[in-house]
Amino acid sequence: MLNDPRELCARANSIRRRNLIMLNHAGLGHTGGDLSATDILATLYFSILNIDPQVPDKADRDRFILSKGHCSGVLYTTLAEAGFIPLAELDTFMQPLSRLNGHPNRNKVPGVETNTGALGHGLPVAIGTALAAKFDDATWRTFVLTGDGELQEGSNWEAAMAAAHYKLDDLVLIIDRNRLQQGDATERTMHLEPLADKWRAFGWSVREVDGHDHAVLLGTFRSVPFELGKPSCVIAHTYKGQGVSFIRDRAEWHHRVPSKDELTIALEELGDNGHDPAL
Amino acid sequence: MTQLFDCRDAFANALVSLARADRRIVTVVNDSIGSSKITNFGEEFPGRLVNVGIAEQNMVGIAAGLANGGKIPFVCAASCFLTARALEQIKVDVAYSNANVKLCGMSSGLAYGELGPTHHSIEDLAWTRAIANMTVIVPADPIETEQAICAAAHFKGPMFLRISRMPVPIIHATDYHFEIGRAACLREGNDITLIANGTVVIRALQAAMLLAERGVQARVLNLATVRPIDREAIVQAATQTSGIVTLEEHTIFGGLGSAVAEVVVTTHPVPMRILGIQGVFAPTGSAPWLLDYFGLTPIAIRDAALELIEARQPV
Ligand SMILES: Cc1ncc(C[n+]2csc(CCOP(=O)(O)OP(=O)(O)O)c2C)c(N)n1
Numbered sequence: 019m020l021n022d023p024r025e026l027c028a029r030a031n032s033i034r035r036r037n038l039i040m041l042n043h044a045g046l047g048h049t050g051g052d053l054s055a056t057d058i059l060a061t062l063y064f065s066i067l068n069i070d071p072q073v074p075d076k077a078d079r080d081r082f083i084l085s086k087g088h089c090s091g092v093l094y095t096t097l098a099e100a101g102f103i104p105l106a107e108l109d110t111f112m113q114p115l116s117r118l119n120g121h122p123n124r125n126k127v128p129g130v131e132t133n134t135g136a137l138g139h140g141l142p143v144a145i146g147t148a149l150a151a152k153f154d155d156a157t158w159r160t161f162v163l164t165g166d167g168e169l170q171e172g173s174n175w176e177a178a179m180a181a182a183h184y185k186l187d188d189l190v191l192i193i194d195r196n197r198l199q200q201g202d203a204t205e206r207t208m209h210l211e212p213l214a215d216k217w218r219a220f221g222w223s224v225r226e227v228d229g230h231d232h233a234v235l236l237g238t239f240r241s242v243p244f245e246l247g248k249p250s251c252v253i254a255h256t257y258k259g260q261g262v263s264f265i266r267d268r269a270e271w272h273h274r275v276p277s278k279d280e281l282t283i284a285l286e287e288l289g290d291n292g293h294d295p296a297l
Numbered sequence: 298m299t300q301l302f303d304c305r306d307a308f309a310n311a312l313v314s315l316a317r318a319d320r321r322i323v324t325v326v327n328d329s330i331g332s333s334k335i336t337n338f339g340e341e342f343p344g345r346l347v348n349v350g351i352a353e354q355n356m357v358g359i360a361a362g363l364a365n366g367g368k369i370p371f372v373c374a375a376s377c378f379l380t381a382r383a384l385e386q387i388k389v390d391v392a393y394s395n396a397n398v399k400l401c402g403m404s405s406g407l408a409y410g411e412l413g414p415t416h417h418s419i420e421d422l423a424w425t426r427a428i429a430n431m432t433v434i435v436p437a438d439p440i441e442t443e444q445a446i447c448a449a450a451h452f453k454g455p456m457f458l459r460i461s462r463m464p465v466p467i468i469h470a471t472d473y474h475f476e477i478g479r480a481a482c483l484r485e486g487n488d489i490t491l492i493a494n495g496t497v498v499i500r501a502l503q504a505a506m507l508l509a510e511r512g513v514q515a516r517v518l519n520l521a522t523v524r525p526i527d528r529e530a531i532v533q534a535a536t537q538t539s540g541i542v543t544l545e546e547h548t549i550f551g552g553l554g555s556a557v558a559e560v561v562v563t564t565h566p567v568p569m570r571i572l573g574i575q576g577v578f579a580p581t582g583s584a585p586w587l588l589d590y591f592g593l594t595p596i597a598i599r600d601a602a603l604e605l606i607e608a609r610q611p612v
Pocket residue numbers: 048050051052054086088135136137138164165166167168169194196198199200258272327328351353378382
């Protein structure tokens with residue numbers, strides 16, 4: 019477990035570098051959303067989640083559900099950095115018969131809790147895992163990450179009601195609020211604001227944070243549940259493509275991937291990661 | 298090299314021409330403007346494109362309401378999410394209510410390849426053709442796509458169309474006339490019949506050429522309308538040739554092969570082979586790689602046909 023936000027920052031940088039290399043190699047993937055969620059995943063996997071790569075299915079593990087399954091790239095690189103799958107396997111991303119499919123598959127990849135890729139599925143499943151823990155008076159928790167555009171799916175709001183109804187204070191929803199979806203800005207497509215008020219009205223305890231500030235993320239995730247008897251909602255303000263100037267905050271990078279030249283510039287911008295001289 | 302086409306272009310162009318002539322035509326999408334290639338439609342008719350965001354159930358319900366209000370809505374969304382997520386809206390709001398909605402399942406079948414089973418739409422024909430009132434169409438090339446979209450606009454009633462993004466060659470002659478419910482015979486032959494639709498019709502034609510090298514004359518039918526099905530063409534194939542091989546970019550459970558078999562076993566039973574995805578979630582791989590992986594290569598199709606013929610010879 020890392021306690022120093024600077025170490026988390028280095029981890030996140032390493033994940034970004036590996037992820038971009040992997041996306042370039044595959045020629046496919048979702049660069050923007052991977053990069054917006056990287057700091058959240060790095061903080062969860064290296065400082066918050068009670069998980070064990072040696073026993074990925076241990077019964078009392080904290081559950082992390084990536085509802086925005088199109089960002090399998092950041093999940094796989096994080097799982098590889100955390101020791102769930104070999105780092106070398108990242109080269110097989112999207113190759114024929116690879117375990118690393120474009121969207122995560124729990125039957126193939128250790129550490130994946132549920133198969134996602136169709137949006138609006140993660141939160142209902144997370145209600146189920148959180149309920150299961152409650153039934154058993156267990157202490158493990160459920161963290162689920164959704165996109166913001168994803169919240170346009172009605173299933174999320176059905177789940178939102180259920181979470182408050184069942185007082186699931188062992189459940190933490192993190193919204194990757196990067197303000198962009200596939201084709202355009204969320205607010206131009208189907209507006210979501212006032213987002214925090216909506217979650218409050220549905221009975222959740224809400225905090226809005228900088229989704230790229232590791233110290234803030236660490237403090238936030240360490241203080242869940244925000245209120246006893248209520249599910250916690252973290253609206254993480256992020257940028258799609260965070261970390262690389264020409265990718266950041268641009269809708270067209272939703273599912274564009276870096277070319278060889280773009281990768282070189284991106285890696286230069288990200289700079290050394292201090293972990294692995296091979297990168 | 299034969300030139301290959303993305304049928305979404307023919308689809309989008311047809312939609313724009315139709316919309317110029319008929320103000321009732323509107324589109325309904327789920328953050329899928331780019332992936333449906335209807336950016337031009339949106340620019341020319343900004344007030345007639347409804348983008349509901351990522352909300353397929355709402356999308357189909359809204360389309361039914363628009364139809365009720367006298368519009369002709371074309372719902373343009375990735376087929377996997379349109380059919381799987383909004384199936385009850387398709388059944389109740391569109392089919393049961395008999396709303397004049399055209400459901401255009403974009404990038405159907407295995408087109409999304411390495412994005413995996415959440416994005417594969419290999420059950421959509423089974424689901425939609427099981428629903429009463431539905432007309433189900435799978436065009437095979439840009440010529441047929443354009444005509445099918447025109448036919449859809451003029452047809453009154455619920456319809457599901459598969460619009461693929463997988464590059465396909467032109468297989469129909471320029472004077473081809475698409476008719477709802479009518480199979481097109483692309484090659485005459487009386488030894489065996491190959492029945493296909495959509496992106497794999499070209500593979501049936503290629504297999505027929507391989508069969509001809511073995512002295513077997515295969516009839517090739519493009520069965521673009523899966524429902525209502527062309528019973529007459531199927532019965533003729535069953536009576537005039539010694540067996541039927543179907544191939545589809547779909548699971549073998551409930552799709553084109555099943556639809557053909559339902560006619561064959563109740564009229565003139567002959568041996569069949571049903572080629573397609575064998576009831577499993579596909580492994581990782583690109584769309585063409587997966588088609589080959591599931592045995593939809595011209596050689597495998599030829600061999601299935603030869604097996605069928607051999608099995609019929611009395612020992
Ligand atoms: C049910 C469903 N509908 C549509 C899609 C296609 N799709 C994939 S990603 C995406 C945009 C997601 O936007 P957002 O949730 O904001 O994710 P992020 O910005 O973090 O990438 C869309 C529409 C899908 N995967 N699932």
